[in-house]
Every structure is written in C-alpha cells, then in structure tokens.
Amino acid sequence: MPNVAVLPTPLARAAAAAANPRNRDTCGIYDIAGRLGQAARRPAYLCRTIDALIEARGFPEPFPLLKGAKLSTAAHADSRWSRAAVDAWFDNALPPSARGLVDKVERQAVSSRLSANLHDLFPAERVA
Numbered sequence: 001m002p003n004v005a006v007l008p009t010p011l012a013r014a015a016a017a018a019a020n021p022r023n024r025d026t027c028g029i030y031d032i033a034g035r036l037g038q039a040a041r042r043p044a045y046l047c048r049t050i051d052a053l054i055e056a057r058g059f060p061e062p063f064p065l066l067k068g069a070k071l072s073t074a075a076h077a078d079s080r081w082s083r084a085a086v087d088a089w090f091d092n093a094l095p096p097s098a099r100g101l102v103d104k105v106e107r108q109a110v111s112s113r114l115s116a117n118l119h120d121l122f123p124a125e126r127v128a
Contacts, residue, residue, distance in 0.1 A: 026063070026080040035090055043077040050075040057093075060085035 029046045033039045038046060051074055053059035062079035064071040 023080065025083050027083045027086055028080055029075060029077060031083075032081070032086060035086075047075040047077065047079075059089055 029043060029050060030039060032050060033041060033046045036049070038049065041049075050059065054061055054075070060081055061073045062075055062081050064073055065076055065079055066072075067076065
C-alpha cells in the first residue's frame with residue numbers, strides 16, 4: 001500500500017522528542033503528566049491542565065512555540081519546558097518528607113548511571 005501514510009501519534013512524537021539528545025534538559029507534556037499522575041489522559045486535557053497550573057499555581061511556562069505566525073507560550077502537545085524549572089516547581093509542591101524520598105531515589109539513579117558509564121569506559125579486562 002504505497003499510498004498509505006502513517007502519521008505519528010502524540011506519544012510517538014513525545015518518545016522521539018525524549019530520545020533527542022538536544023532535549024535532555026527539557027521535558028514535555030507527558031513527562032509532566034506522569035508526575036501529576038495523569039499520563040493516560042489525552043493531549044488536549046493535559047494542555048488545559050498545565051495551562052491552569054501556569055495561571056493559578058505558578059507552574060513554569062513552556063519555551064515559546066511557533067503556532068501559525070505567532071509565538072505561543074500556552075501548553076501544546078509539542079511544547080517543551082526546562083526540566084530544572086519543572087523539577088523545582090514539583091520539589092516546592094512536595095512535603096519535606098516526600099522531598100527527601102525523591103532526593104534519595106534521584107541519587108540512586110545517578111549512581112546507577114555513573115556505574116554503567118564507568119563500566120562502559122573501563123570494561124573489565126578479559127583473561128585469555
């Protein structure tokens with residue numbers, strides 16, 4: 001069927017954006033939705049929720065996105081946020097006991113990545 005085009009779904013676009021090394025310091029609506037416990041929602045609902053958080057709770061605005069002929073700072077399916085700003089907002093929204101737990105999990109994840117990278121750089125010598 002050469003006349004059939006497969007259009008990327010929002011989840012496929014989000015996965016492609018997350019895999020792009022240029023985006024490692026940014027996050028998208030599905031990253032934010034996962035932290036809100038709303039990952040199964042549709043993009044339109046997620047964007048409305050994020051816009052409401054920006055308006056009412058001081059959530060960080062996304063990087064400007066060209067929509068039509070204008071730059072928009074409203075949440076869209078392809079919007080990207082600074083990961084550091086989003087992390088800081090969520091950290092301030094958590095109670096102190098939960099912040100400690102998140103810090104511990106993040107330290108373990110970083111340690112695990114460092115160990116994996118160290119193993120990749122210096123593989124164990126093989127004895128012949």
